[in-house]
Amino acid sequence: MTQPTQYQEINDLLLKNKHYKEGFFTKTLVETFDKGLNESVVRAISAKKNEPQWMLDFRLKAFAHWQKMREPHWAKAEYTPLDYQDYSYYSAPECSSCSQACDKAPDGKDHSQPMMDPEVAKAFASLGVPINDDGEANIAVDAIFDSVSVSTTKREDLAKLGIIFCSFSEAVQEYPELVQQYLGTVVPYHDNFFAALNSAVASDGTFVYIPPNVRCPIDLSTYFRINEAKTGQFERTIVIADKGSYVSYLEGCSAPVRDTYQLHAAVVEVIVHEDAEVKYSTVQNWYPGDDDCQGGILNFVTKRGICEGRNAKLSWTQAETGSAITWKYPSCILKGDNSIGEFYSVALTNRRQQADTGTKMIHIGKNTRSTIISKGLSAGRSDNTYRGLVKILPSAEGARNFTQCDSMLIGDQCGAHTFPYIEVENPTAQIEHEATTSRIGEDQLFYCQQRGISEQDAISMIVNGFCKEVFKELPLEFAQEAEELLAISLEGSVG
Amino acid sequence: MLLDIKNLHAQVEEMAILKGINLQVNAGEVHAIMGPNGSGKSTLSNVLAGREDYEVTEGSVLYDNEDLLEMDAEERARKGVFLAFQYPVEIPGVSNKLFLQTALNAIRETRGETPLDMFDFDQLALQKMKALEMSPTMLERSVNVGFSGGEKKRNDIFQMAMLEPKLCILDETDSGLDIDALRIVAEGVNALRSPERSFIVVTHYQRLLDYIKPDFVHVLYKGRIIKSGGFELAHELEEKGYDHLIQPYQEA
Numbered sequence: 105m106t107q108p109t110q111y112q113e114i115n116d117l118l119l120k121n122k123h124y125k126e127g128f129f130t131k132t133l134v135e136t137f138d139k140g141l142n143e144s145v146v147r148a149i150s151a152k153k154n155e156p157q158w159m160l161d162f163r164l165k166a167f168a169h170w171q172k173m174r175e176p177h178w179a180k181a182e183y184t185p186l187d188y189q190d191y192s193y194y195s196a197p198e199c200s201s202c203s204q205a206c207d208k209a210p211d212g213k214d215h216s217q218p219m220m221d222p223e224v225a226k227a228f229a230s231l232g233v234p235i236n237d238d239g240e241a242n243i244a245v246d247a248i249f250d251s252v253s254v255s256t257t258k259r260e261d262l263a264k265l266g267i268i269f270c271s272f273s274e275a276v277q278e279y280p281e282l283v284q285q286y287l288g289t290v291v292p293y294h295d296n297f298f299a300a301l302n303s304a305v306a307s308d309g310t311f312v313y314i315p316p317n318v319r320c321p322i323d324l325s326t327y328f329r330i331n332e333a334k335t336g337q338f339e340r341t342i343v344i345a346d347k348g349s350y351v352s353y354l355e356g357c358s359a360p361v362r363d364t365y366q367l368h369a370a371v372v373e374v375i376v377h378e379d380a381e382v383k384y385s386t387v388q389n390w391y392p393g394d395d396d397c398q399g400g401i402l403n404f405v406t407k408r409g410i411c412e413g414r415n416a417k418l419s420w421t422q423a424e425t426g427s428a429i430t431w432k433y434p435s436c437i438l439k440g441d442n443s444i445g446e447f448y449s450v451a452l453t454n455r456r457q458q459a460d461t462g463t464k465m466i467h468i469g470k471n472t473r474s475t476i477i478s479k480g481l482s483a484g485r486s487d488n489t490y491r492g493l494v495k496i497l498p499s500a501e502g503a504r505n506f507t508q509c510d511s512m513l514i515g516d517q518c519g520a521h522t523f524p525y526i527e528v529e530n531p532t533a534q535i536e537h538e539a540t541t542s543r544i545g546e547d548q549l550f551y552c553q554q555r556g557i558s559e560q561d562a563i564s565m566i567v568n569g570f571c572k573e574v575f576k577e578l579p580l581e582f583a584q585e586a587e588e589l590l591a592i593s594l595e596g597s598v599g
Numbered sequence: 600m601l602l603d604i605k606n607l608h609a610q611v612e613e614m615a616i617l618k619g620i621n622l623q624v625n626a627g628e629v630h631a632i633m634g635p636n637g638s639g640k641s642t643l644s645n646v647l648a649g650r651e652d653y654e655v656t657e658g659s660v661l662y663d664n665e666d667l668l669e670m671d672a673e674e675r676a677r678k679g680v681f682l683a684f685q686y687p688v689e690i691p692g693v694s695n696k697l698f699l700q701t702a703l704n705a706i707r708e709t710r711g712e713t714p715l716d717m718f719d720f721d722q723l724a725l726q727k728m729k730a731l732e733m734s735p736t737m738l739e740r741s742v743n744v745g746f747s748g749g750e751k752k753r754n755d756i757f758q759m760a761m762l763e764p765k766l767c768i769l770d771e772t773d774s775g776l777d778i779d780a781l782r783i784v785a786e787g788v789n790a791l792r793s794p795e796r797s798f799i800v801v802t803h804y805q806r807l808l809d810y811i812k813p814d815f816v817h818v819l820y821k822g823r824i825i826k827s828g829g830f831e832l833a834h835e836l837e838e839k840g841y842d843h844l845i846q847p848y849q850e851a
Contacts, residue, residue, distance in 0.1 A: 545688065546651075546652075547688045548688050548689075548690055550650055550651075550672060550688075551684065551687070551688040551690070552690075552698070552702075553649075553671070553672040553673040553676065554648050554649075554672050554673075554675075554676050554681075554682050554684075555676055555698070555699075555702035555758060555762065556673060556676035556677045556702045556703075556705040556706040556709070556762070557673070557698075557701050557702050557705055558673055558705065559673070561701060561705075565690070565693050565697065565698070565701065566690055566693065568692070568693075569690055569691055569692025569693035569741065570691065570692055571692070572692035573692075
């Protein structure tokens with residue numbers, strides 16, 4: 105049922121989409137499952153990865169449940185129901201360049217670095233992702249190409265500290281107890297339609313475990329690259345910070361220019377124990393599609409973390425600039441007393457992009473605190489929605505939340521929407537909510553231009569100023585990338 | 600001649616505001632434009648600065664022997680046209696330093712000069728700020744955010760000092776200023792006067808002019824200049840008001 109395919113040239117498409125510089129694609133021999141989804145496909149994925157029975161059982165249970173679920177359409181984003189039989193659920197680069205037949209290791213992953221397809225390596229190099237273990241980069245990277253993790257750097261350095269940083273498939277093989285202990289505990293397989301689908305067909309992802317009282321000395325990151333056409337990407341990421349530990353985790357994403365929608369339905373679970381802290385940052389630059397957002401990525405992602413112990417802290421920071429549709433609510437379950445949840449978000453939509461994003465802060469423990477800062481930017485004919493829930497349970501004595509949602513409109517054909525839900529079941533809770541909507545001022549633009557600043561520079565200055573509160577939460581290099589992305593994504597949006 | 604305005608007509612949202620302005624400004628001269636509210640003073644400032652909502656329907660403006668009306672706002676600024684705003688605009692999250700350094704280097708590029716780095720910029724800025732009695736911490740604050748009216752106007756004059764324009768247009772810079780702020784702003788303007796630099800000072804009141812002492816005073820009414828004279832005209836207006844001048848032009 106698998107076949108190696110050669111890609112066709114799509115240069116004409118690329119020309120039409122010059123603003124998306126990550127839109128190139130990589131020609132490589134791939135092993136791709138035929139389109140379609142049924143129980144035997146789920147079994148085949150599991151077999152391909154040589155998974156233990158418990159993992160297969162998890163997949164089958166999820167698949168059975170998914171079949172009974174309906175695709176959600178409540179978000180303020182319109183899309184025609186997807187034909188799930190028209191996607192392929194597994195795609196991996198083959199080692200076509202190896203002289204001898206280099207069969208995959210039993211765990212379904214290439215361990216030795218030289219086995220990486222040079223074309224794939226080239227792709228990551230052009231994306232600026234440091235996948236070589238040259239010892240220079242102060243960041244460790246797990247590079248995921250379509251359905252598989254192709255390289256994980258710095259593993260040995262990290263292993264000395266007891267830190268586990270590997271692909272999800274590898275974790276299933278080598279740390280089955282840890283995976284079984286945490287898989288599906290924060291996002292159960294039946295949580296929602298896309299989480300169930302992910303649980304059934306999860307391709308790969310990243311697994312991070314920080315042992316007690318270890319402060320991870322470098323940033324850990326995953327770079328997701330969708331390359332193959334009509335392939336869904338369903339990565340599963342688990343980050344565990346044991347007692348008193350700290351980690352900063354980053355993820356970046358991009359995909360080639362295509363003319364049909366591509367599906368990305370990831371699940372991320374974060375577990376933060378007592379006195380531990382996790383900073384989770386995302387710069388999402390999936391291909392948004394052409395000017396009408398045809399062919400862009402459908403980014404239907406479930407991200408959730410739990411502050412399990414006292415004084416645990418989880419901080420989500422996201423800069424969302426890509427995708428045709430974004431449907432994403434990184435959330436915090438604040439179970440431990442005094443635990444802290446934070447959500448900092450910049451979501452930019454242009455052309456006909458639609459974003460429905462926000463967060464959920466579930467306060468369970470005493471004196472739990474949460475902060476939500478959301479900056480939505482709409483340009484072109486796009487729609488940008490903030491949707492957030494702050495829930496204070498009866499047990500959450502003294503809980504506090506501060507929410508600030510600011511929207512900025514660029515042009516007069518776009519929309520900004522805010523849906524804040526607040527449920528308070530404890531009278532000692534304090535909740536503050538602030539929301540503003542502004543139009544990027546003609547006055548501001550004229551003021552800048554009258555001082556000799558070009559319109560593009562002025563827009564990017566004003567927009568970055570608007571987003572500053574969020575960008576300062578991103579690691580430095582990421583913040584720069586996010587600023588540049590905003591500038592590129594906004595090109596031609598005014599005048 | 601630096602600026603030559605001939606028979607300038609302009610409208611805003613289909614409403615004619617300027618109805619035939621003629622004005623010549625030579626290098627080094629200071630011209631005051633006075634007039635009652637609604638006479639078109641701010642429109643003239645904005646048209647000269649190149650604001651898009653203002654449509655020129657007739658006439659011509661030559662600036663430094665080039666057609667000013669052919670240039671967009673940014674190009675005019677880069678060629679030395681500066682407008683001090685009646686209401687300087689706030690830009691949250693953008694520091695004065697970033698804003699002004701970007702502006703200055705864009706203008707320096709047009710002049711064929713090398714960009715100033717952070718250190719050179721700071722040095723220059725601190726020196727100019729001192730003259731305007733501004734606190735150095737202002738550089739790190741967001742553009743005009745949380746500034747008092749006086750601070751905003753002073754910030755505009757500071758920008759003017761930094762950008763060293765050839766033609767400075769002050770659009771009611773004196774409005775909303777207390778007497779100390781007025782003095783500082785006026786001193787800032789006077790410090791910039793030079794044989795190469797010209798000023799158009801738009802104002803409703805005489806008090807700014809007492810400090811700046813213009814070479815010429817023009818009275819604008821219903822979109823036309825109805826009287827021109829020397830500095831003494833400003834005094835006459837202060838004594839007698841506008842009424843005796845505008846009476847012949849009032850419609851029955």
